[in-house]
Amino acid sequence: MSVLPATAPAAPADAPARVAAIGEWVLTLGLAVTLAGTTLGLGGYLAETMVWSARAVWLLAALGAALLVLRPRALDARALLPVPFLLFALASVIWIAPARWLAWREWLLWFQMWLWFALALHFARTRAQTWTLAGTLVGLALAGVAMAAYQRFVDPKWMMLGRTQAEQFVGRSAGMFGIPNSLAALLELVLPLCLVWFGSRALPLAGKILCGWLAAVFVFGLVLTGSRGGWIGAAAALALWPVLTSRTARRGALGALGVVACLAAGLAALYFHSDYARERIAPFLSGEFESSRPIIWRVGWRIWQSAPWGGTGAASYNVVFDQFRPAGFGNEPEWAHNDYLNTLADYGVAGFALWAGAGAALLALGWRAVRERRRAAVPAAGALESWRWRLAWWLGAVAFAVHLAVDFHTKIPALAYAAAVVVALLLRRPETAAAPRVSRLALALGAVPFLGVLAACAGRGEALYRSEALRFESRRGIDRVAAGRATLDAAVPPALLNFQQAVKVDPENGRAWSDLAYATALAWHVTHGNAAAIGRRAEAAAARAIALCPIAAEAWIRQAVALDLQDRRTEAESSFRRAVSLAPHTAEWRYYYAYHLSTQPDRKAEALAEVETCLALDPTYAQAKSLRARLSAGR
Known part of the structure; x- marks a missing residue:
């Protein structure tokens, strides 16, 4: 009776798993490269960028379906939360939207955002792969700050892809984006990651120095953007940090006051030492807020009132705007500069409830994940299982959500992709041996209509x-x-x-x-x-x-x-x-x-x-x- 040598090749049954392991690295790198390329291409807003970035998303989604069949795993039901809105929005595209080509472009971006969320939730789960995704976000933020500094101190009109910055933004830095507020949104997604770990006692000194330096760089970048919405979003999230994590209400309140005091001190320094910053801050101090956004918001409210329940149709805001345009207002707004109001006007109460409900549910589930990990009896095995890891991404998502009240970040592909990855990193559950088994045949049958x-x-x-x-x-x-x-x-x-x-x-x-x-x-x-x-x-x-x-x-x-x-x-x-x-x-x-x-x-x-x-x-x-x-x- 022969004995197999210790170095014998793995059984044939293991071949699909080995192929899936390689495929998962291909998917991870594909996500990282696509996110980087889309972000560096003016945030992916231009149609010529969307040609290739959309191709990449479809291929990565198809690869994800194949990987599920090769290495079956249980699907996370939380990935289905945005689906009701996607179906409602699709119906709006087909039956309500007045400009269907614009509606399809918006819906396809919603769909891609969901695919990014689902892929990042289910794949790229190893430590190295997770750090690849997180490192891509941090690296892009660093690149954005470097470009922002170049725009501020060397060439104010420089932009990616050989374009020239619009006059209205000269003096503010947009990094690789066309709009400074978009760079602020990217920075506020990753800033909490550095600050939370900088405040951790468990982090060694070298790690604290690195995190502190990164946080300072990102704050500097936020200042260069001149984005008041970005400042407010980041400040709101960071003020929540001590309130929600302190063991007593008193300590939480003092921590929030400390955040507000730091923000006030920073704004005071900018006000007295920067003429341009003074121009951005002064209207708030005198009670004179921006003139154009309130006009655009009032029009959005009137558009919603014209079709309150089902909305005027997907991507219809700018199409319908001319009918409600105030006399003397010559700007072309494109969107409502408030994603909540924009969604309400386009999709009505029904669509808004599905959209906002899915977002609120994901944030609520994310906060529950933070609390569960913090209360766990067994200490975290590493940084990626720590409650601080989840808290950082949750704070970034909150800052992004606050900023949506004054901007249109879900309409910018790179920001939609990045936000989807952040929420997925927040919600991921650790893979355990006790995970329920799923039939490969069932997954294969489900993959067919999905690929269609x-x-x-x-x-x-x-x-x-x-x-x-x-x-x-x-x-x-x-x-x-x-x-x-x-x-x-x-x-x-x-x-x-x-x-x-x-x-x-x-x-x-x-x-x-x-x-x-x-x-x-x-x-x-x-x-x-x-x-x-x-x-x-x-x-x-x-x-x-x-x-x-x-x-x-x-x-x-x-x-x-x-x-x-x-x-x-x-x-x-x-x-x-x-x-x-x-x-x-x-x-x-x-x-x-x-x-x-x-x-x-x-x-x-x-x-x-x-x-x-x-x-x-x-x-x-x-x-x-x-x-x-x-x-x-x-x-």
Whole structure:
């Protein structure tokens, strides 16, 4: 009877487990690389970044499904908490959203955020893999502070991807993001990790020095952002720290007062030693808060009141905004700058309850995990099992949640991914031998429809992101013409080709159809060809844009201009009036209508009245001033 040598290879049955172990490292590194690449690419906001980052997410999710089959494990039911909102939002995309291409883009980001949460909750569970994820977050925060310092002290207009910082943010640092508040959100996610461990008595001196240095660097970065929302979010979370963890109420209150005192001292130092910081702090001291956000919030409240229960539809805030735009407010807000209000307006009470309820439940479960680990009779085996580890991530999540009240971080892919990872690190349970066994066959059967959903999302996202990437840059090129930074001859021909390609890639992109109509009409100024033929082509594109989003005022303007090119003035009049009714306080559309009226000799008085309305909305509108001067002179 032979005896197997001690070095005999593992049994064939162990092969799937070995493959799964390698696959889990591939998934861990994939998450880290995707998070880093998305963050360094202006936070992943640009569609060209989303093309590859979304591909990576779909592949990583598919790999996760395969790993579950190779090495079966029990699924964490807490991962299902966001699913009811995802289903509700999907219904809103299909049946309510006025601009479905925008709604799909938002829903796909919600879905990706959930996939990140589920993947980080179930995989990358070893000590080395966990530190890989946490280290990626800390490393990105450090990189962000380094870039922020470069922007503050060397080149204030520098941005990633060769772009130039917007004038409104010059003087504040955004790091690798386009918006300083986004960098503040990343920093407030990781700052508590350093502070909590710095305050731990169990940490050796070298560890304390490292954590203290990192905390100081991140606080410095927060200051450079000039983000008052970031300061408030971080301060609120850190003030909760002693209140919730002290053994007596008195010590907790004193600790909170200490945090507030440190914050007050820091703000006082900034106020007296930094002119720019004084500009950011002074309005709070005088009771004069930011002017634009309250306006945007009031509009959001009115939008919600127009459809309180089911909302106006996924990603509809900016689409509907023109109908409620206050006179004299010319900004394009994109979102409500308050994720809670934005969600309420888009999805109504029902959707908001599902969204906020899932978030509150995850935070509540996270706090319970902190308390359970702290009260455990058996000491933690290491830092990753310590209650301080969980507390740090919980405080970061709370700071992020507070900051959402004044910003739109869930709309920035990198921040959505990072927040999902933080919540997953907070909620992870230790893997034990007593974990329930799951049938490999059951997991395989469940993976099939899941992979089908991933394939459908990948197909829709691929078309949407590629189309928007083509459209966005070309529209920026045309807008530079209006700003006097480019010529029609240089901007229109390539833009026209890109818009044509964009609508082929995604025929459901209403904005691309509208821009195609715009560029087609502008092409007449370049080619001086047959105006009627060009107008018919522009009209066809505008009609498609209107069919995809009938409440978009710009699409009606593009149709009206196309009809004017064909000398169909009566029909053009109807389209102009429709645009003005949809956006009564948008100066640009008032100018377009006034110009249309000015071409008819018997309607000069009406044209002049419309110009006056335009200038009442925007007194700086140069073209309207010129038109008024010509009309007043009888030309």
